[in-house]
Amino acid sequence: MRTATEKRKLLRDLLAGPDMLLAPSCGMPITARLVEDAGFPAIHGAGSVAHQISCFADAGLLSMTEMVGRMAALADAVDIPVIADMDTGFGNVANVIRTTKEYERAGVAAFHLEDTAAKAPFGSDHSTPVISRREMVNKIRAAVDARTDESMVIIARSEARGDLSEFIARLGECVEAGADACWISGAIGEEGIQALRKVVNRPFVGVLPRGLNADQFHAWGASCAVIPGALELAAQHAQRQLLDELKRNGSPEGYFTSLAGIEDTRRFVGRQGKAEYDAIMERFGGE
Numbered sequence: 001m002r003t004a005t006e007k008r009k010l011l012r013d014l015l016a017g018p019d020m021l022l023a024p025s026c027g028m029p030i031t032a033r034l035v036e037d038a039g040f041p042a043i044h045g046a047g048s049v050a051h052q053i054s055c056f057a058d059a060g061l062l063s064m065t066e067m068v069g070r071m072a073a074l075a076d077a078v079d080i081p082v083i084a085d086m087d088t089g090f091g092n093v094a095n096v097i098r099t100t101k102e103y104e105r106a107g108v109a110a111f112h113l114e115d116t117a118a119k120a121p122f123g124s125d126h127s128t129p130v131i132s133r134r135e136m137v138n139k140i141r142a143a144v145d146a147r148t149d150e151s152m153v154i155i156a157r158s159e160a161r162g163d164l165s166e167f168i169a170r171l172g173e174c175v176e177a178g179a180d181a182c183w184i185s186g187a188i189g190e191e192g193i194q195a196l197r198k199v200v201n202r203p204f205v206g207v208l209p210r211g212l213n214a215d216q217f218h219a220w221g222a223s224c225a226v227i228p229g230a231l232e233l234a235a236q237h238a239q240r241q242l243l244d245e246l247k248r249n250g251s252p253e254g255y256f257t258s259l260a261g262i263e264d265t266r267r268f269v270g271r272q273g274k275a276e277y278d279a280i281m282e283r284f285g286g287e
Contacts, residue, residue, distance in 0.1 A: 001079050004075070004109070004149070005151050007075075007079075007082070008149060008151035008153060009151050010109070011042060011081035011110055014041055015205075020215065020217070020222070020223070020225065021041060021042060021224040022041075022042075022208075023040065023041075023224055024043060024227050024230065025043070025044040025045070025046035025048075025049050025226055025228040025231065026044070026045065027045075027232055028053065029077035029078075030269070032074045032082075033077055033268075033272065034231075035078075035080075035231075037268060041081075042080050042081045042082070042224070043074065043081075044083045044226035045070065045071045045083065045108065046085050047060075047067065048085075048228050049232055050066075050067060052232060053232060060087060063090070064098075064099050065102075067087070068099075068106050071084045071103060071106045072106035072107060074108075075106055075107035075109075076107065082107070082108045082109055083109065083153075083224070083226065084106075084111040085111070086099060086112060086113045087114065088113070088114055088115070089113055093138050093139055093142040094142075096139045096142045096143050096146070097145070097146040098146075100143045101146055101147075104147055104148065109153060110154070110155055111154065112156075112205065113140065113154065114158065114159060115131050115135075115139075115157070115159060117131050130159050133169065136156075136158065137173045138177075140156055140174045140179050141178065143178075144177065144178035153180045154179050154180050155179065156170075156171055156179035158174075167188065167192075167196070168195060168199050171199075171200055175200050175202055180202060181202050181204065182196065182200055182202055182204055183206055184204045184221070184222060185207070186208075186209025186210070186212070190220045193220050203224065204222045204223050205222070205226065206222055206224075206226070207227070208225040208226070208227050242255045242256075
């Protein structure tokens with residue numbers, strides 16, 4: 001397994017490279033393993049997904065300790081980098097310093113830190129208030145100062161998207177304060193992203209906009225696209241279909257027999273942890 005520093009350096013290389021980086025968002029370690037098994041080079045630990053699988057609105061209801069535990073579980077499960085959601089840093093600059101240290105110890109390769117003042121649920125029609133530019137820049141300064149591994153990638157994220165000039169100015173100052181990358185939004189469009197590029201020479205990371213594929217988002221200027229919620233939606237839909245089959249026929253077998261490739265998935269699920277357990281027992285379990 002790669003060390004945390006090795007994963008961070010790998011992510012930096014990927015972000016600096018010519019290819020588009022796709023990082024599907026995951027909420028559970030086995031989902032992260034599935035993404036890795038499918039050949040993706042990184043995963044995203046999305047706060048929205050962490051809330052959804054806990055049956056909470058994505059409104060900052062999970063604590064810093066809960067999120068650190070979730071990110072640590074993802075990072076421990078895979079040998080590829082984890083891009084983690086740090087939300088607002090869970091408070092002021094003092095909270096940001098502690099959270100940075102905890103996320104670093106959790107083994108993530110990167111985190112994105114945003115400037116929202118009060119979290120509105122993902123997909124809400126409510127506008128998202130933001131803290132002052134000075135306060136946001138100070139949070140980035142605090143995170144940069146708190147990290148002990150210079151390879152850790154710090155991503156500045158602004159929700160001041162209603163004012164493009166302010167959005168650009170904020171991210172520009174965050175980069176001057178030491179941010180390694182910027183979070184972009186499809187809401188500002190291709191022209192907005194290109195305007196930001198004139199000010200900021202850093203990798204751009206963001207949610208893949210609906211209606212675009214990875215190559216199109218790359219052409220807009222993105223270096224990395226994350227895809228929150230898609231894997232969990234697919235899993236819940238499949239489980240709903242299985243439950244319907246079980247209610248109709250009293251057995252789930254009809255659902256499984258109709259699925260192409262199900263045996264590959266059965267083997268993938270069945271082997272989780274086995275190789276690690278066998279290696280431990282071979283090394284330490286002898287009499």
